[in-house]
Amino acid sequence: MNEQNFQSHEIRDRIVIQYKYTMGGQSKFFLELMNNKKILGTKCKKCGKVWMPPRINCSECFADTDWVEMPHTGIIKVSTIVWYTTSAFIQSVPYGIAFIQLDKADTGMLQGIFSENLVPSKVKKGQRVKAVFKKKEDREGKMTDFFFVPEDEYDSWIAKPQYEGGS
Amino acid sequence: MSKRRVAIIGVGITPFRARYLDKTYFELAYDATNLALDDTNKNGAQITHKDLESTVYGIYNELFERQFMPDIFINSYLGMNNKPGTRIASGGATGGYTVRMAYSEVASGLSDLCLCIGVEKCNDCYDEKTGTTTPEVLNAIAYSADMTYEYPMGMMAASSYVSMVNAHYEEFGNPTEEQMAYVSIKNHGNAKLNPKAQSPMDVTVEDVMYSRIICYPFKMLDCCLYSEASAALILASEQKVKELGIEKPIWITGVAAANTDCFIGNRESVGRLYSNIYAAKAAYKMAGLDYNKIKEQIDVAELHDAFSGQEVISYEELGFVPFGEGGPWIEKSFEKPGEGPWIDGELPCCPSGGLIGCGHAVGATGIMSTGEAALQLRQEAGKHQVKTIEKGRAIAHSIGGPGAAYAAVIVIANEEGLNKP
Numbered sequence A: 001m002n003e004q005n006f007q008s009h010e011i012r013d014r015i016v017i018q019y020k021y022t023m024g025g026q027s028k029f030f031l032e033l034m035n036n037k038k039i040l041g042t043k044c045k046k047c048g049k050v051w052m053p054p055r056i057n058c059s060e061c062f063a064d065t066d067w068v069e070m071p072h073t074g075i076i077k078v079s080t081i082v083w084y085t086t087s088a089f090i091q092s093v094p095y096g097i098a099f100i101q102l103d104k105a106d107t108g109m110l111q112g113i114f115s116e117n118l119v120p121s122k123v124k125k126g127q128r129v130k131a132v133f134k135k136k137e138d139r140e141g142k143m144t145d146f147f148f149v150p151e152d153e154y155d156s157w158i159a160k161p162q163y164e165g166g167s
Numbered sequence B: 001m002s003k004r005r006v007a008i009i010g011v012g013i014t015p016f017r018a019r020y021l022d023k024t025y026f027e028l029a030y031d032a033t034n035l036a037l038d039d040t041n042k043n044g045a046q047i048t049h050k051d052l053e054s055t056v057y058g059i060y061n062e063l064f065e066r067q068f069m070p071d072i073f074i075n076s077y078l079g080m081n082n083k084p085g086t087r088i089a090s091g092g093a094t095g096g097y098t099v100r101m102a103y104s105e106v107a108s109g110l111s112d113l114c115l116c117i118g119v120e121k122c123n124d125c126y127d128e129k130t131g132t133t134t135p136e137v138l139n140a141i142a143y144s145a146d147m148t149y150e151y152p153m154g155m156m157a158a159s160s161y162v163s164m165v166n167a168h169y170e171e172f173g174n175p176t177e178e179q180m181a182y183v184s185i186k187n188h189g190n191a192k193l194n195p196k197a198q199s200p201m202d203v204t205v206e207d208v209m210y211s212r213i214i215c216y217p218f219k220m221l222d223c224c225l226y227s228e229a230s231a232a233l234i235l236a237s238e239q240k241v242k243e244l245g246i247e248k249p250i251w252i253t254g255v256a257a258a259n260t261d262c263f264i265g266n267r268e269s270v271g272r273l274y275s276n277i278y279a280a281k282a283a284y285k286m287a288g289l290d291y292n293k294i295k296e297q298i299d300v301a302e303l304h305d306a307f308s309g310q311e312v313i314s315y316e317e318l319g320f321v322p323f324g325e326g327g328p329w330i331e332k333s334f335e336k337p338g339e340g341p342w343i344d345g346e347l348p349c350c351p352s353g354g355l356i357g358c359g360h361a362v363g364a365t366g367i368m369s370t371g372e373a374a375l376q377l378r379q380e381a382g383k384h385q386v387k388t389i390e391k392g393r394a395i396a397h398s399i400g401g402p403g404a405a406y407a408a409v410i411v412i413a414n415e416e417g418l419n420k421p
């Protein structure tokens, strides 16, 4: 159909679904994070691989894993700084994100990387980082309860009123 | 049971546009199907939608379409009631995976004529706060990231892909920002020859370098635009090709896909798209081609250049050049006819303009790429036809998903290409 002087009609709409979503077998990771500022990984009972983020089964061996407490330190494997993003995060730009391999972990996890001087050279591969936590009243048992900072900025970040260091 | 031979006998691609105010997704799908039927019939065949026995639908994102089972609504709109229709959704690679499943439909003997169609209409998403579409389109895509560990960090498509490009740079010293800019020059430039492309443009290295930063080091002109379009292929068995008297069937000789780890941090090296490597090797093997000599065995490649740097990495992973030599390959061949991935180069990559030039209508994209490669082998691509089709073979490449976890590679050949070494 080829209409002369076509006029379109647009409607406003939105899709919203509410959840009470279980973290299932990973629940302990989020509870320990929220309540005790612990970062838990899992270790395969069979091959010994340390998974971070944790999973209760080893995908390589099809074996169960054990919970292990991880150090709060690690290194950046790769990072980027985001300047334009989704409607849910656009008010937060610029922000840094990095794949961080915790000491003793065999895999890297995605986390926010904060810095007083957020430039590519400050969040480069190999940069040593340390976890900083939100205050207890602000922690919700979500990944956003903590983030990483370059090791040399750790003291200044945990001195801020809204944050604290791990145990 | 051995596989039956499968040919592409019809190609239909709508223009890629920022927005179709005058079409819904099912109306766009109708247009592409109609174009594919016309293309099939142009040498005297007389098939209609009633002759199509099944459909495979490539539709990535329910949130774009505001409809969680869009395929059934297309199925009815196309008059395909009471026949099988199956939807594929594999992120940015949806198109390639859809071609693979449609191939299987015919190769297995389930159908003799199968409609392979992709459609996407993203820009009905709208962010009321900024009064623009893109942030809400990106939000609709971001739910494809792992929702527990990665979405809450503000992960999105560009930041996921840039992670691999940055890690590749750390390992090999390339692609540099300038080398990535050359991909933008090439694909925006090729798009000027393609009337269906959304982003035809003359750009310079400086234009790319000074365009708006998206996520370091990707700038606006390194990234494809999300687009609205539909693309359709009609696939036929060998018997149908003969029955219909199809003059230039394009045979699908290799189809392969690989899903690599969806968590980038679990991969052995962060700077690799392992899905590309596995899919390419398997597709070439099926087609009887050699991963180490592939550049000499094909005439043209339609690659998945959602981001400039990731096209560069694909040169290596698809076997065109050794690891670490992708960046120099495009940079050193600039304005040197007969060299590199340029449209007049040794292996033209994305003569259609690719995603950077055409736009990315996600579910339609890989089907458009396969269709474009088929038109090249028929020497009917139009102004962006590459000069030499001598091996008679081409590839189309699709990637997508969190950290490009999905990849599909399709190898096609014209009649001559079936038998050449």
Ligand SMILES: [Zn+2]
Pocket (backbone or CB within 6 Å): A044, A045, A046, A047, A048, A049, A058, A059, A060, A061, A062, A063
């Ligand atoms: Zn194991």
